[in-house]
Amino acid sequence: MRLTATAKAITALAVATVLGVAGLLSCSSDDEPVGTVKVVSTLGPGEGSLNLVTLPGAVESGSSDPRVDWVTPFQKRTGCKVAWRVVKTPREMTDLMHDKDRRYDGVAAPPEVAGQLIADREVTPVNTNLVDGYKKLEPRLRALLKRSGKYYGVPYVWGSNLLMYDTRVVQPPSSWAALFDPAQARRYSGRLVVRDSPLSIAEAALYLKGRNRKLKITDPYSLNARQLAAAGRALAGQRPHVKKYWELPADAVSAFAGGEAVLGEAWPYQVDVLTRASKPVQGVVPSEGVTGWMDAWMIGARVQHPNCMYQWLQWTASPDVQQQVAEWTGVAPANPQACAGDRLKPGFCNAYHVGDRAYLEKVIFAHTPTKECAPNGRPTGKHDCTDYADWTRVWIQSTKQ
Structure with missing residues (x-):
């Protein structure tokens, strides 16, 4: 579950219907x-x-x-x-x-x-x-x-994973390349934020799907060893320019609010909180698609x-x-x-x-990476993909070591 935000006064709850059929x-x-x-x-x-x-x-x-x-x-x-x-x-x-x-x-x-x-x-x-x-x-x-x-x-x-940017500093990005292309990431070096999760590999995979068609990436959550390695290299190339890998959503909010970050991966939560605080940020859906x-x-x-x-x-x-x-x-x-x-x-x-x-239908929802190639989470019986343990290993190697 996600980090709690400041709660408003809570409305009265509806009465729960108690199931009354006897026996199990x-x-x-x-x-x-x-x-x-x-x-x-x-x-x-x-x-x-x-x-x-x-x-x-x-x-x-x-x-x-x-x-x-x-x-x-x-x-x-x-x-x-x-x-x-x-x-x-x-x-x-x-x-x-x-x-x-x-x-x-x-x-x-x-x-x-x-x-x-x-x-x-x-x-x-x-x-x-x-x-x-x-x-x-x-x-x-x-x-x-x-x-x-x-x-x-x-x-x-x-929820969904968006590109969020400071409108005073960054030209409106249209692609995940703003985060994963080395030349583009270098423009805002030290001022990028990325979600700290192995599932963030999927955003790198979406970037590579359009950038390197020879990889033949279809589902960003179902990657073979070659595709996963390529995503790992993209993350490693991005790493020198990242200010923070955020685990708690509030960490990304603080980084943008304090001017330490100007571009990064975010949820609608961070965009909403910062916008309501009159901070100059916007969230965009990249051209390659949005994960969720x-x-x-x-x-x-x-x-x-x-x-x-x-x-x-x-x-x-x-x-x-x-x-x-x-x-x-x-x-x-x-x-x-x-x-x-x-x-x-x-x-x-x-x-x-x-x-x-209409928005929901466009979201590429996450599913657990498995050895069986599984477009849209439906196993095919072919064991030539990588599982979540592989993703975790590549995430640590690319962002922590």
Whole structure:
């Protein structure tokens, strides 16, 4: 999850519908994790507990800010007491969900985690018919975690990766070349910022897709060894000109606000915050395309409290909770109804492209890099691509060593 932003006064939450069908039945499938809880077909009353794994900001109970609390109302309405483990990195999240001695009910997974959990059968398919309001979520987002006709997650929040620049210093960039072409990057040497994540390799791959057609890059998140090596060289060439590789979104905000940075990779969050602070920045969609990410709630393969977990899926997909999450974390809600009525302000919704399906269709959403070449996340059975471990190694070599 993303860094929390200054929260506004929180509107009252909608009453969660408690699923009242008695009993818990299951059906089996060859695609389901062996020796684990199978796909739920009906639900009974909540079991009284819920154990989750998240990155910072995904779950709030008022401890960070008393106005920001979507846990307490859920507990009062459902009787499901929520406990959650906050991890610092996607790798830590993956390791916890793989630990056979731990039984987490759910996880708010970013793309580099979600695909791995599906591949390793550490999550259970979701019966979307049991998630009231599921069909109100953006169709493009719902499709991202669909495998063999089954859905493995409920979209929570999303965002895109833009080029942000200081309008006083930088001529409007039109391409990722502004960051990755050595000659262009040199113009603003020492004043560039780049997101500190192996998935940032995808932006370098997009740049190379147009710059070196002999590489034959199609999906920037599915790279063979030759393509990954080329992206690594582009990153290494960029490195001398980078002021900061930002992990926390606020770090990029501070760099631009203080004049230390004038060009870099950013989310709509940074553009929005700086613009509202009257800083002269703009965000642009490069000609090669824009990448993006989605965090989704997934059900653990060793889920102990499925009824409470499904009620949590329904709760966090509701417009009022989505409004709170979006404001607090500075991301786009998966449910565009969060922008309806008097919830999120039009300025916020426009800045984050909420409900803009034409924009959503153009976003190249991240998926976990795997050995199987997987355009759009669909495995082909060919093991000639590179996985996330390879990407992590190349990222460290190109930007840290």
